[in-house]
Amino acid sequence: MTRCKRIWEVEAERDGRLTQEELESLGRHLTTCADCSAERHALRALGQRLRELPNSEPDELTLRRRRQELLARAHAEHVAVEGPARIRSARALWWLPGVVAALALVWWLRPTQEPAGQRGAAASELPERAVVVLTPDRGVQYERRIEATREVVAVRQGRMSLRIRRRPGDLALVLQTPDGEIEDIGTAFAVHVEDGKTRSVEVFEGRVVVRLNGRAPQEVLAAQTYRPYQGEIAAESPSTPQDAPGAPPSEAAPLTTAEPESAPAGPRRGPSSLAPSPRPRRSPPAQAASVDGPSEASPSAAEAFSLAASRLESGDVGRGAVLLEQFLERFPRDPHAEDAAYLRVLALLRLDRPSDARAAAHAYLARFPKGFRARDVERVLSP
């Protein structure tokens, strides 16, 4: 039995795709067409059923509590916005700069025994953005700007090293590259961009998180170098030292200790303190192979996880659980670690080993207290 050819118009009407003329025409058609009338009724009924799905509302007390939590969290984050806000309010007080300048002049002209360095240090107590010391290599293309709640350094091409000191109240700093961004966690590091790709991220102190488009976030610790596209440049075994031929040639260039582009409101540092901490610029093979233990590109981590997962898929849950445990021991920082920890809980439940599953659940929560599946795992522990 063929249905009315105009039946599509019923859905189009519902989605607001018809013109006034078409609507009128459909209205006339509906008075005579049983197919289209039934379709219209069916679509309305589906909408009605969807709206009637149970959806309990929280009580008033919970709502108030959530509201307070939200405002408290927003307030905590707002600390980072205070810098620009101060700038804006300063614009409104147009007369203030003149007064401040006059006072500053008086301050500088007054006789004092205070060393100049201390005056610089006093000024540094009012930072409006993170203290960032940029050391760009020759020819590097970059820009630096302040967006609403963060300071952005965008490197388009070339190599640049950064030393960042953030204090409470400083803007968050994000280093953007053409294919991703690097979140700084108070550190010194260098980034090299070439042909629109992040070729390497070297961390000298502290740690950074590298987020490249289409890849899992990669944490890079001090004394490590992350080369996300190394596999593309030269197909190397995981144990191949990172200095292998084929690495971007500019990486061999010595790190410049040129004058910083700017060091706003921060303690003045001599060139020596701007240079990265003394460490071999090229990681030894053992370190290179363990860029953050398992980088996403590291076949050993990926293979280990995929082997464990395939065991689970094939129904060999016992072996899968063992392999997951081994994976977690070997690659605790791998991006798959949370999945592995969660799957292990499920596997142990499946094996009917509740006490082991509870221990695994405790381990998951200790490691990923705010993990994606933390709430699920908490249920394993609930009586």
Added chain:
Amino acid sequence: MTEPVLRVPPQVIEETDAEALARVARGELGALGVIYDRHYLKVLAFSRRVTRDAADAEDIAQETFLTAARVAGTFDARSSCRPWLYGITARLLMHRERALGRVSRFLGRFLHHAPEPAASPLDAMLGHPLRDELEQALAKLSPEKRMVLLLAEVEGIGCDEIARSLGIPVGTVWTRLHHARREVRKRLERRPR
């Protein structure tokens, strides 16, 4: 004799969403409370319908408003910010779905049978499927289709507005809606009430 009192009703000037968000962007966080009071329940309900998990839904709803506070300056002064908030929620939900999906794909063989749609992999593992057949049919939709269907049919947002909020072409919204309705109806027809 008392003189008649002229009673003038107090003038109520309600701040628009755009004005409240502009204040949030200026750092006046009290205005975030205004936005919360107006839209939180709706955002939470949408989040619950998509996730089918009360705790996750609350987290996502909370995160939606925090994100809104961060990007308040980008609000384009529509009359209501609710579709804009839904757009933020949808992005957060997609992030969650992707994370859950990574694990869910291992569960089929793991459980020796295709898992029934459940609120989480753990529920699937423990054999706690969704009871309602319509919820099951919804759960089997891809998250993209599920969100568009819920926004259109439950929240009553127009296709143009959905497209704008999710940052996709309106044609994509129509296509997703069409397929979502067809898939849900097919599943419901297979399992008559």
